[in-house]
Amino acid sequence: MVAPIPLRMTDANFLRILRELSSVTANIKLSRHARERMSERGFTVAQIYACVRRGVIYEPVHQDVRGDFKCTLRHTHAGDEIHVAVALKRNARGDWIAVLTVF
Known part of the structure; x- marks a missing residue:
């Protein structure tokens, strides 16, 4: 079971x-x-998943106007450096990760 998203968030x-x-x-x-x-940029789903699972924080965590915590991750996979902006989301079915953009 995943711990609930806290009200304050550190990296x-x-x-x-x-x-x-x-x-x-x-x-x-x-x-x-x-x-x-x-x-557009020639990235694969596998590269995106690898970045989400093993990337390091490139731009620090912050909270948006909706209350979601966001950051940008960086990871090198298959010879490409990938940056992925993600947000932690919550709905009635639980917590999940939204991949917002890739560069």
Whole structure:
């Protein structure tokens, strides 16, 4: 069971929650914008998942106006450096990861 998203978030806590959630692929949802950027920039789903699961924080965690915690991750996979902007989301079915964009 994944720990609930706290009211305050540190980079370390964000990564811990992200790692737990991303262990189940169904918890990672790609936005339409992220899919378009993947196609445009030649990234694969495997590269995106690897970045979410093993990336390091490139831009620190912050909270947006909706209350979601976001950050940008960086990871090198298959020779490409990938940056992925992600947000931790919550709905009635539980917590999940939204991949917002890829560059």
